[in-house]
Amino acid sequence: MNPTASCILVLFLVSGCELYNQEQYQEYYAVEAYLIAGHQMPSVWVTKTTSIDDFFYWDSVGVSNANVQVRLLSNDHAVSESYGFMHGNHGKYYPADSVIVKSNRWYQLKVDLPGGDVIVAETFVPGTFKTVKQPKPAYLYQGEVPIEIVSTRSSFPGRQTYYYITVNAENPVENKLTPFYRDLVNRNGEFIKAYIKNTIGITNEESYQTNKDGNIIIRVPWAAIAFYGQNDIVINAIDDNIYDFLRSQNGQRDARLSVSLGEIQNIRYNVDGGIGIFGSMASVVSRVEIKKP
Structure with missing residues (x-):
């Protein structure tokens, strides 16, 4: 794909x-x-x-x-x-x-x-990388078997690789929402479209376990799954521009809760x-x- x-x-x-x-x-x-x-x-x-x-x-x-x-x-x-x-x-x-x-x-x-x-x-x-062990075709939501993907490493000069992982739902309709996100939509009035492309945020290469071949083992938390049914798990190794934008965007949104507008980065x-x-x-x-x- x-x-x-x-x-x-x-x-x-x-x-x-x-x-x-x-x-x-x-x-x-x-x-x-x-x-x-x-x-x-x-x-x-x-x-x-x-x-x-x-x-x-x-x-x-x-x-x-x-x-x-x-x-x-x-x-x-x-x-x-x-x-x-x-x-x-x-x-x-x-x-x-x-x-x-x-x-x-x-x-x-x-x-x-x-x-x-x-x-x-x-x-x-x-640098490009590839999946060397695909996840299973299907998982029971919050089951004992975690969603696990094994990939080779990407590369970036002068630093470790930063990954940005998204979970993209194929059929994002209300009756397919998982319990946590169904509560957000029903109780808090959140919009379903906010979770069509869900993310676990930025992670770095050193946060992942490796196998004997030096490949990284990526486990997708259940908290990232917003919808039952078919989901695409997209693993992105990102450049400095996307990394800086995401980090500063998140920092700005967090700061709105605690500082005045003039102090927001x-x-x-x-x-x-x-x-x-x-x-x-x-x-x-x-x-x-x-x-x-």
């Missing part, structure tokens, strides 16, 4: 208006793209932010006349290859040619905006000339069925 960015991460576009101080609103250009090692070059979103008080519609935020390029860089950050993009609609740009993203390489996003502004961001794509975008994410990852996907006890 081939992972796509839409089934792995939805980080910025759906929550962008919350990620800066709305009391001091300023319009920004925003970009979003996720490169996946070994997969086709993804589309790139180029949009403008809106005030939380404004009515949102795509025609008002999409930037249609930008010049978008993604560049493969050499080790010394010189441009080795450049890939053009074509505008589709609502600020979504599609690769002009079929290009496979390479692992363990630097890529640069360059967006020339109307009026002369430029957005630039860079990402280093983590800024989101780390790692984007020059705008905000957003130009991130990358290596990913594997396993499908399991979760059965009612």
Whole structure:
């Protein structure tokens, strides 16, 4: 099964208006793209932010006349290859040619905006890895047998690998909610769509046990399972940009509970000339069925 960015991460576009101080609103250009090692070059979103008080519609935020390029860089950050993009609609740009993203390489996003502004961001794509022991086809929810996946290791220069694991439900309907999440929806008024792509957050390589071959053993906690039925477990080795964004986003949300608005830390975008994410990852996907006890 081939992972796509839409089934792995939805980080910025759906929550962008919350990620800066709305009391001091300023319009920004925003970009979003996720490169996946070994997969086709993804589309790139180029949009403008809106005030939380404004009515949102795509025609008002999409930037249609930008010049978008993604560049493969050499080790010394010189441009080795450049890939053009074509505008589709609502600020979504599609690769002009079929290009496979390479692992363990630097890529640069360059967006020339109307009026002369430029957005630039860079990402280093983590090393690919593979599943060497698939989970069982089906598990009894909260049964004695845990969901366990054994994989080789990804790699990233200068640090251990950070993983971001999601559990994506195939049929996320109310009558398939597991007990904990059913209570959240029924008692607290939570939205089901918040749990379609559930996550256990960021984990690091050293937190996992290894087998005799040095492969890592990943156990998915039952708390991450929001729906019975078919679920895709997506293991992502993430780059620094996604890591920084997720950590600072979580820190900002936590801080809202205890500090004043002026003390809340800024989101780390790692984007020059705008905000957003130009991130990358290596990913594997396993499908399991979760059965009612």
